[in-house]
Amino acid sequence: MIPNKKAEDMTSAELASYIDQSVLKPEFTQAEIRRYIQEGIDFKCKTVCINPASIGIARELCASTDTGICAVCDFPFGLGSTESKIAQAEIILRGGGIQDLDVVANYGWIRSGLWDKVGAEIKGLADLCHQYHALLKVIFETDALTLDEVAKATDVACIAKADFVKTSTGFYIGGESKGATPEVVKVMIEAAGNRCKVKGSGGIRTQAQFFELINLGIDRMGIGYKSTPVVLGR
Numbered sequence: 579m580i581p582n583k584k585a586e587d588m589t590s591a592e593l594a595s596y597i598d599q600s601v602l603k604p605e606f607t608q609a610e611i612r613r614y615i616q617e618g619i620d621f622k623c624k625t626v627c628i629n630p631a632s633i634g635i636a637r638e639l640c641a642s643t644d645t646g647i648c649a650v651c652d653f654p655f656g657l658g659s660t661e662s663k664i665a666q667a668e669i670i671l672r673g674g675g676i677q678d679l680d681v682v683a684n685y686g687w688i689r690s691g692l693w694d695k696v697g698a699e700i701k702g703l704a705d706l707c708h709q710y711h712a713l714l715k716v717i718f719e720t721d722a723l724t725l726d727e728v729a730k731a732t733d734v735a736c737i738a739k740a741d742f743v744k745t746s747t748g749f750y751i752g753g754e755s756k757g758a759t760p761e762v763v764k765v766m767i768e769a770a771g772n773r774c775k776v777k778g779s780g781g782i783r784t785q786a787q788f789f790e791l792i793n794l795g796i797d798r799m800g801i802g803y804k805s806t807p808v809v810l811g812r
Contacts, residue, residue, distance in 0.1 A: 579775075579797060585789035590622075593810055596792060597623040597801045598648045598678070598777070600748065601632065611635055614803040619645045621806050624798065625678055629653070630670050637675045646677035648715075651703075654749035656682025656717070660699040667703055671710040679707050680715045680777075682747060685722050688731050696731065700738035708739070715742035715777055715798075720762045721750050728762055732769035742798065743770060746780030757781030758799065760790060767795050785809050 599618030625648035757780020779800030788809035
């Protein structure tokens with residue numbers, strides 16, 4: 579959604595409300611996970627984005643704060659069966675306290691044109707998330723796709739009642755990793771219309787990039803723990 583004022587004129591709190599701070603590195607120690615979740619809370623980010631193994635820590639630290647928990651599911655490749663994705667999603671959600679679930683779509687299916695399978699999987703996940711009053715964000719790994727595939731995948735996800743479509747995992751290994759470029763974000767925003775929101779992730783490391791995407795009308799961004807203070811001008 580196009581904001582009512584330019585990013586350059588927003589307060590720090592308004593800017594932070596766009597951020598899901600990423601705390602996803604597989605090599606993180608428990609102490610590092612605690613540190614970077616706490617930093618996301620201190621910056622007043624919308625959520626901290628964590629792996630399922632970190633949910634206990636996130637619930638402890640985020641309790642009684644304004645920062646929510648965004649958990650990833652079938653991350654980062656999205657190649658589990660639909661049944662296993664839904665089972666993992668339910669395990670994550672049933673303990674409570676999860677505001678958002680970021681699930682990786684099977685982008686091999688997208689590239690193969692298996693739109694019925696893509697849509698059915700997203701619908702099953704969306705129905706489950708909404709039972710638990712959580713938002714579903716579907717990650718397409720847009721660096722692996724053409725712009726036409728990105729637009730079609732966005733349409734399919736909106737029809738299946740996803741709450742957000744998202745560009746990237748930040749862990750793409752199949753080629754150049756560009757992430758949330760203005761070009762791909764514009765395609766997603768146009769294809770989504772008013773049906774679902776758009777989250778950009780991957781490669782957002784400067785305040786200029788952050789501001790540009792806000793002004794384009796993006797709704798949320800995944801920002802690495804090192805980049806949050808940079809984009810907020812801290």
